[in-house]
Amino acid sequence: MNKIEFKEVGMKYHTQVEETEALRNLSFTIKENEFVSLVGPSGCGKTTSLSLLAGLLSPSSGQVIVDNEPINGVNEKIGYMLQEDYLFPWRTILDNVLLGLELKGELNAKTENKARRLLADYGLDGFEDYYPTQLSGGMRQRVALARTLVFEPEILLLDEPFSALDYHTKLALEDEVAQILRDEKKTVVLVTHDIAEAIAMSDRVLVFTERPGKVKEEYNIDLTIDGKYSTFKAREASEFSNYFNSIWEELDVYV
């Protein structure tokens, strides 16, 4: 079943001096529980696509459809993770996680317990009353993940969520997040510049053209993995480098 459908979506931005066409005739579908990555050159409209899905922007033409209905206003089914954690420094870790629940009016003893449990699951128990400045980058991004997952969004939008982290933390967190999202059976759209990350984490990779963006090529990722899935094992799979090279060549034109 199609969870998400982009139907000939066009998007234009206007400023005083010019018009920028970010997307033209962008069409693709994403199935329920699928993990899809969008890769492409800078400024090709990947982030615009996420904003359209989130309902922060409306398309200039075409339709963005979620669960068979065009998006109208902010999409309540999505959780959005940005490049940085954007934790609020004036809130404690627990209060940061509770932010979404608070805004949606769903804050109660039960949901608060859930928030505490999530923090514990991500190895952050005992840090509930700390302030964000007291935590490391990886811990903060895990808090951001808890903040996104605590209100149980059906669709998760990840906009380069690991790009601000150091390489070690990035690899470890990539694996953690990929496992969590597979276990929770979410539909995920990941925007990234990191081809290896896209292949290791997703079921499918969509390669965008230069602006105005549309899908140039798509790859179904099918890796041979022994035992339980992890991004580390995925990177060791024999097919990995083939995928990497093909996608690299697709993108290479634009460097």
Place this chain on the structure above:
Amino acid sequence: MFMFKRLKDIYNEVLTKGAVTEEHGEYLKRMRLKDFSIKVLQLMILIVFTVGWELAAKYRIVDPFITSYPTEIMKTIYKMALNGQLFKHVWTTVYETLAGFSIGAGSGLLIAITLWWSDYLSRIFEPYIVVLNALPKMALGPILIIWLGNGSQAIIGMALLISVIVTIMMVYNGFRETDKNKVKLLKTLGASRLQIFKKVVLPENLPTIFAALKVNIGLSLVGTIVGEFLVSQAGLGYLIVYGGQVFKLSLVMTSVIILSILAGVLYYLIVWLEKRVIKWEQ
């Protein structure tokens, strides 16, 4: 000899208190001695200045008639405290300053919120705010007196006028520069404009608001004193003008010194309040 050693132990103990290792103790000792020397020097400057002033006046290096001198000022304060004049004038100035400051800060904050709420309104009013900011508010003194009468109200009006525009500009600019991504995050969570204001814009700008308050407590005091210069029967500004007119320099100097103390107290009141409100590390 034994006493001396005991004292030295106590000295080291106090300076290295809370040390985790010996090296850390040395570090703490260095830091604390430095802090202490700064405090001592600050106090020394005050003492040297006061004693120098006193001696210079006593030995006629300066003319005490036009400079007054510390013991004379102390006597004046003592006399004024006894006959109730001190409390009356200080209270008048404090009351007028705090009234002008609170109304100025409150209305400035409300206007800044309104301008943030409506980009359209802010663009309409921008040139007026810029002009009002550049205009010397003292030029409006006579108008205030005619409109509000020659009493406290005109003075409060002056204090308000001088602080309100700065509040609007500082706070509004802070609001506008709120982290766009934090706002975006809230929008994806379905936040309303009021929620965006309450959850991000206001808390993120608390430091800016306190910076504006710190500037404004001083500006309100300026407004009050200027107002009292123009029209008043009481207050430190009145005392300064009156003392100047009758050439009682001890009265002028006394008022200026009380005014300095007052300015310091009011400023640190805001700092104290800030520490209570902003608990997170910036």
